[in-house]
Amino acid sequence: MRGLMQDWPLLCSKVIDHAANEHPLREVVSRSVEGPMHRTNYREVRGRALKIAQLLEREGYGLGDRIATMAWNTWRHLECWYGIMGIGAIYHTLNPRLFPEQLAWIMNDAEDKLVFVDLTFLPLIEALAPKVASLKKVIVLTDAQHMPETKLPNAVAYEEWLKGADGDFAWKEFDENTAAGMCYTSGTTGNPKGVVYSHRSNVLHSMIAQAPDAMNISSSSRMLPIVPLFHANGWGIALTTPMTGATLVMPGPKMDGASVYQLLTEERVTCTAAVPTVWLMLLQHLEAHGGELPDLERVIIGGSACPRRVIEAFQNRYGAQVVHAWGMTEMSPLGTLCAIKPEYAGLTGDDLLAVEETQGFPPFGVEMKVTDDENRTLPRDGKTFGRLKVRGPAVAKAYYKDQGAELFDDERWFDTGDVAHIDQHGYMKITDRAKDVIKSGGEWISSIEIENVAVGHPDVAEAAVIGLSHPKWDERPLLVCVKREGREPTKEDVLGFLNGKIAKWWMPDDVVFVDEIPHTAAGKIRKTALRDEFRDYVLPTA
Amino acid sequence: MRGLMQDWPLLCSKVIDHAANEHPLREVVSRSVEGPMHRTNYREVRGRALKIAQLLEREGYGLGDRIATMAWNTWRHLECWYGIMGIGAIYHTLNPRLFPEQLAWIMNDAEDKLVFVDLTFLPLIEALAPKVASLKKVIVLTDAQHMPETKLPNAVAYEEWLKGADGDFAWKEFDENTAAGMCYTSGTTGNPKGVVYSHRSNVLHSMIAQAPDAMNISSSSRMLPIVPLFHANGWGIALTTPMTGATLVMPGPKMDGASVYQLLTEERVTCTAAVPTVWLMLLQHLEAHGGELPDLERVIIGGSACPRRVIEAFQNRYGAQVVHAWGMTEMSPLGTLCAIKPEYAGLTGDDLLAVEETQGFPPFGVEMKVTDDENRTLPRDGKTFGRLKVRGPAVAKAYYKDQGAELFDDERWFDTGDVAHIDQHGYMKITDRAKDVIKSGGEWISSIEIENVAVGHPDVAEAAVIGLSHPKWDERPLLVCVKREGREPTKEDVLGFLNGKIAKWWMPDDVVFVDEIPHTAAGKIRKTALRDEFRDYVLPTA
């Protein structure tokens, strides 16, 4: 027997419809690429998205077509997402920080037909266009006045293009499992892999994300997503914010400390989200120039492990709660968030920080477990680590064009490639990437835990640990450090600092100092590159 | 093109699995029917629900079978819901306050095969059983020690029955549109109609309900649902609370002021939900005996319009925020909730109360509009009222056995039978039931608005307005009042009080005083009965 409830497909158009109907005048504020601040609202965003949909359809785009965007977070980028999804086409966010060759490969893999591009990236698209045979048209996200000269045959200024539509259009209807968006992983551990979101997964992900123990967004929130829409599905914020009717504040191209500080204070932001690097820049700016964050209530931090000093600074110095979060492109991307359960409500000081350094627990809609290599579930004891596996309606079941099928097991658990442990109250802590974990004498050493301790040394700016082959132990850790400007730590200093803070047998066999550690486009440490660099290095113990 | 996200059906078993995995030791506290307080947790609730599922399947129950419950809110009732749903059978909550003939009709309509019954209601089930041919078994929610004598041939004590299972069982899997639960409407405007929830609608409803602007429940909440599970799907709380990992506190059979006060304080409840009548009892108790509510943060009030003095008392005297909510059995049941949007954030005093007296706005997942009789959408101006229509994934598309097909239009909008207006910021206010609205000279008079003003008179305990036929105006309002104990208001007093507070042409043509106003099983005014009573009454103006 079936329920007798309405067939109301979970389509992303319903999200912007809801925002426009129930929160029509709530503001969407952006720093424009042209410079000035720009203010609009959900009713207008929807109106312009309808025009986009109308024009796209008129020009022959439709169900299943991949339409790329290479753009900062602005109202125009938001409009494009909803316009594209509204006809059943697929937004494909391009990360402009990838190498041009990677971008060309990705665009060809996705067979993008059209690209919406910000002024900043027009030269990049000009270089890429000849290499992407599927690309028919380029729409530059600006007005006629700011439209630059371009040799591209099919380039048009967005605002001019929009004038061709009256917006008298109705969203297309289709099955909720229809593809809505596409995002390639960051390429930290190898080549980026295409993830394809559906309307259903996007809507469910936002319903998950809005919950009080997750992002906790309401119509009174003023949300600043600094994480770009082109990183890991923009952490879902382009959907979650309109869903809740929150005010949306967007940074455009400026994510430096001063610019972020200006938005946080002038726009009275209550909630914001970005990777640790952005927060380090902001905190540096605040240290140098002073300033308070009186409106800020919550800072969501993820993408890589959040250093303890960032948590401390926000909470103790600026009075904003840090929510440490873990996710992946393959998870739309939210996996876990570190709200405080009643079991930990009484903690203070270092005990509380130790909990807040974990990546937290999954909201309803994400299942997780940690297993050994034989797929046996490991105990939740806060120390036994193993492969982190997940399941859920917003978790990928495959990559585009069927790469990586081995990551999905029979019961549909997805192997995240992360290594983690879970404690008795369900708090998960990432200890490593499976590819980066160091196998010493049959036991695992967590490279991330050593790094986290090492960066606590006052003279160390950045640290990375990799495993080098060792005749007796198979692999042993090498600690690679970048010194802080003007400081001269020695190997002995650093090892002395680690001593007692990590297990004896985890102690690096050597410490080397370098000028720079290689990073990915998303600002993560590129261990593959680092391992290449040190391929021939011989440990003193070897 | 389809998305490449996991097929993760929205089944209710996932909710209790999540609670048991991520919040295993979070408490479920109940006042037992036998008397003492009882404490368990989500892990144990799930374990026992698995035993129920195992036993039900062993005894031949399965997909689509209707299994009734006639029980108070306790851990056992909760276990039954999950046990029943876990094999694809359908929980059918019976409202013990209905007339026995209505109950027999409903049980036969639903063809209930088994009933889980609390000690309180065993005599009622003994009387009903012979009239319900489909009923095969009765399980009494108690242990062997408390099991009373009964002449029922197939009655067994719940705790004894559970001993027959080891719980080594896996939830059944099926399509998410499979029926999960069944609840008949309250029967205020006619005979109760059967509503059939699906797993999908139940899960989505809870994802909607957890949001900050809706019920706002997190793992730190301590939720006391006083609204019975047998009223309007228990307001979804049996699903939303485990979904969020909140502590669940349940009142068992005692909902009087003293008992509720005891739970609120001893169990440090932060959030609670019930109809206005319950709150009037609690406030009376507090007035009479004193007391504070230091832990209480939010009181969700719905089912009928919340009187202003209740809102005032909670907010000004006891420091708890009132969230006025509107819903219906057909909506799983949440429709709108009155959170405060930024547009109204600056209001205080009477201006704020006027907003809080509205039923608020819909969360994402509920669409609403107000139309005239020709289905034209009316403006959101805060005064033009008309038929309130809704759409959403947790809104009924039909009643059981296809009653009332006329309530659903082509575009699948469901006509709620309520009359309302919506203001410029989206706040909806119920002004009447379509069946109760008074048509005077072609214009509508809102009976509820007159009643709301009338109960503000210090000598009036309760008020109801009905339309009586009138030779010139078609219908004119009659105000029926119950005097407060020891008070003797006159018709002139009451009319004088109304004067200036409602439109002149809304002034009742007469006021009559009665000892009692008839109520439904859910405590709502039975206007059908009242109209019968005054059928031959002639207005002085007629």
Ligand SMILES: Nc1ncnc2c1ncn2[C@@H]1O[C@H](COP(=O)(O)OP(=O)(O)OP(=O)(O)O)[C@@H](O)[C@H]1O
């Ligand atoms: N809070 C966090 N702490 C530690 N690591 C994190 C955190 N959040 C995310 N990560 C890491 O980022 C990964 C997800 O990043 P993303 O999807 O952007 O691509 P990537 O894994 O870096 O790249 P690729 O999969 O192409 O190698 C996670 O699997 C995890 O390793």
Ligand SMILES: Nc1ncnc2c1ncn2[C@@H]1O[C@H](COP(=O)(O)OP(=O)(O)OP(=O)(O)O)[C@@H](O)[C@H]1O
């Ligand atoms: N906050 C509220 N203010 C005013 N009325 C409310 C409120 N909440 C609910 N109601 C009324 O209760 C109705 C829903 O109640 P329920 O589903 O229990 O059955 P009923 O409508 O009373 O009975 P029936 O449909 O069988 O006549 C709504 O349609 C509305 O009229």
Ligand SMILES: [Mg+2]
């Ligand atoms: Mg990855």
Ligand SMILES: [Mg+2]
């Ligand atoms: Mg009704």
